[in-house]
Amino acid sequence: MxxxxxxxxxxxxxxxxxxxxxxxxxxxxxxxxxxxxxxxxxxxxxxxxxxxxxxxxxxxxxxxxxxxxxxxxxxxxxxxxxxxxxxxxxxxxxxxxxxxxxxxxxxxxxxxxxxxxxxxxxxxxxxxxxxxxxxxxxxxxxxxxxxxxxxxxxxxxxxxxxxxxxxxxxxxxxxxxxxxxxxxxxxxxxYTDYFPYFTYNVNVLSYITNLAFQKRRKILRHSLGKIFSEKVFIKLNINPKLRPENISILQYCQLSNYMIENNIHQEHVCI
Structure with a gap:
């Protein structure tokens, strides 16, 4: 051949x-x-x-x-x-x-x-x-x-x-x-039976993570500041002074769900 x-x-x-x-x-x-x-x-x-x-x-x-x-x-x-x-x-x-x-x-x-x-x-x-x-x-x-x-x-x-x-x-x-x-x-x-993470809408999770990691050297208060106030981070037990790579998947899901539950406007972003 x-x-x-x-x-x-x-x-x-x-x-x-x-x-x-x-x-x-x-x-x-x-x-x-x-x-x-x-x-x-x-x-x-x-x-x-x-x-x-x-x-x-x-x-x-x-x-x-x-x-x-x-x-x-x-x-x-x-x-x-x-x-x-x-x-x-x-x-x-x-x-x-x-x-x-x-x-x-x-x-x-x-x-x-x-x-x-x-x-x-x-x-x-x-x-x-x-x-x-x-x-x-x-x-x-x-x-x-x-x-x-x-x-x-x-x-x-x-x-x-x-x-x-x-x-x-x-x-x-x-x-x-x-x-x-x-x-x-x-x-x-x-995952089929056991799901370790939950978000109402994975597109919102994708949007938040995309926004955060576009500026991965910046702390969350700055990279995600246009969506979440410092009070919101503290309420969710997330340190706003941490960088995106220090936040767990569960915490990103929490941010995603807070955004949806509180009808915070976001651009339409798909994974």
């Missing part, structure tokens, strides 16, 4: 380490009759062993050359192939057609990973779980806790929706071409 030349604009780094691939398959643990969607099958490093275990897999790939390569594999008959951007794929239509929660996995390129994850959160009610290979910095932002320099809006929104587990640290040497950074494979499972 002709060697594929990675396309720079798609940030293509292909997983080639067989031991890592085996571990990933074990973590995903695909089952018959599940609705599995792979974003970016690439050179089929994960696609092939997944297809050895199930009868059907949906793949989304933006690179036409890579899709043409898939046709040369014996497992191609098990695939339903979509040549499009994963951000444009209709996940809700898929759910409605199959009437089953969707499992999504893939090795996500750096330039789309954050926007894609936020995009999928808008469809969280139709997702069973997500298993993604991410560049280390993105993964660490997802799991960051208050007080960390990496803690921010992405951490808050991600942890609001999902229980996140780091499954595997992956060396850059496990990819070709070798990227400049390390990677982390993690699982995001949406």
């Amino acid at each position: 002709k060697k594929h030349i990675p396309i720079k604009k798609f940030s293509q780094n292909f997983l080639v380490d067989l031991s890592v691939i085996k571990k990933i398959i074990k973590f995903i643990n695909p089952q018959l009759n599940e609705i599995l969607v792979e974003i970016g099958p690439g050179l089929a490093a994960i696609t092939r062993p997944i297809c050895d275990l199930i009868d059907h897999l949906i793949v989304i790939e933006i690179d036409k050359i890579l899709l043409d390569r898939l046709k040369q594999f014996s497992f191609y008959s098990k695939l339903t192939v979509y040549h499009q951007d994963a951000l444009a794929f209709d996940y809700i239509k898929l759910f409605n057609k199959k009437n089953k929660l969707v499992r999504i996995f893939g090795n996500l390129p750096y330039h789309v990973s954050t926007s894609l994850i936020l995009h999928l959160f808008k469809r969280i009610n139709i997702i069973k779980d997500m298993n993604f290979m991410l560049q280390k910095e993105v993964a660490e932002r997802l799991i960051a806790t208050p007080g960390s320099k990496l803690y921010g809006r992405l951490s808050i929104i991600s942890q609001y929706y999902c229980n996140i587990k780091v499954l595997l640290h992956v060396s850059s040497k496990c990819f070709k071409p070798v990227p400049k950074v390390e990677s982390i494979f993690l699982n995001l499972t949406p």
Whole structure:
């Protein structure tokens, strides 16, 4: 098979380490009759062993050359192939057609990973779980806790929706071409029975966190001063002199709910 030349604009780094691939398959643990969607099958490093275990897999790939390569594999008959951007794929239509929660996995390129994850959160009610290979910095932002320099809006929104587990640290040497950074494979499972956080409207939570972290070096009294008075912060037991990265997800939810309960005007902001 002709060697594929990675396309720079798609940030293509292909997983080639067989031991890592085996571990990933074990973590995903695909089952018959599940609705599995792979974003970016690439050179089929994960696609092939997944297809050895199930009868059907949906793949989304933006690179036409890579899709043409898939046709040369014996497992191609098990695939339903979509040549499009994963951000444009209709996940809700898929759910409605199959009437089953969707499992999504893939090795996500750096330039789309954050926007894609936020995009999928808008469809969280139709997702069973997500298993993604991410560049280390993105993964660490997802799991960051208050007080960390990496803690921010992405951490808050991600942890609001999902229980996140780091499954595997992956060396850059496990990819070709070798990227400049390390990677982390993690699982995001949406909360269903137990919800650790609550807000009446996640768009308001998104608005507040976006406003706060736009000026993350400023204290809350300044970054969120146009919405909340110092008295409100004190009433909610939140120190107005703290910076945004020192406020917990629960406290941001408290601010969000106070805003809604008191009909405080806000711009319409979606995650």
